[in-house]
């Protein structure tokens with residue numbers, strides 16, 4: 001029996017909020033080298049251990065009016081914000097892809113890209129602890145196409161080529177930039193992130209991911225320069241790669257068509 005669409009999307013929205021709550025833990029603890037499962041959530045100020053009712057995504061923050069129940073310290077709006085954003089993206093991905101097996105890899109990739117984006121914005125790092133397993137899981141998921149086609153986003157061959165092209169293309173760009181300017185422009189994390197996107201979405205998606213990243217990153221960099229911020233400001237590139245990969249996950253046909261149209265018009 002098919003599940004009614006509103007119920008299905010509501011369930012996924014709740015799942016997204018719970019995942020967002022987990023992502024809050026990941027983006028805080030992972031760059032600090034802490035375990036993401038232990039200890040249980042605590043108030044960063046007083047160490048008060050959150051009871052279950054204080055740990056409900058979004059709701060608890062609203063009920064407690066953004067304060068710790070024990071010490072009253074203000075709890076940043078970014079916690080419920082990330083929970084709401086995760087829920088919104090989860091529902092959007094499900095809405096676009098529908099109730100299919102490949103919704104599972106699509107959501108896993110969405111959550112991983114979101115975690116990497118937040119971590120890169122805050123710390124200028126893309127942790128190996130996400131990108132390396134991310135490459136492996138992407139290859140394994142697409143490898144299941146050898147047995148059953150349902151779960152894979154692309155063929156295993158396209159996924160392997162995606163890793164090589166993703167890592168290689170950025171490596172060449174970074175090496176060329178270094179030669180030309182004598183400076184290091186990109187971190188190794190960016191290379192692994194694009195390799196990861198290639199592992200999940202195949203080599204075809206790598207080029208347009210890079211194109212979208214360069215375009216959107218370029219616009220933001222330009223805005224920074226116009227706003228008078230120095231050119232020495234090191235802008236993280238990971239969020240733009242993540243954005244490009246995520247858009248290629250959801251709307252590959254439309255983006256390819258738009259790109260070809262733009263080439264023809266130019």
Ligand SMILES: [Zn+2]
Pocket residue numbers: 043044045046047048068069070071072073
């Ligand atoms: Zn507290």
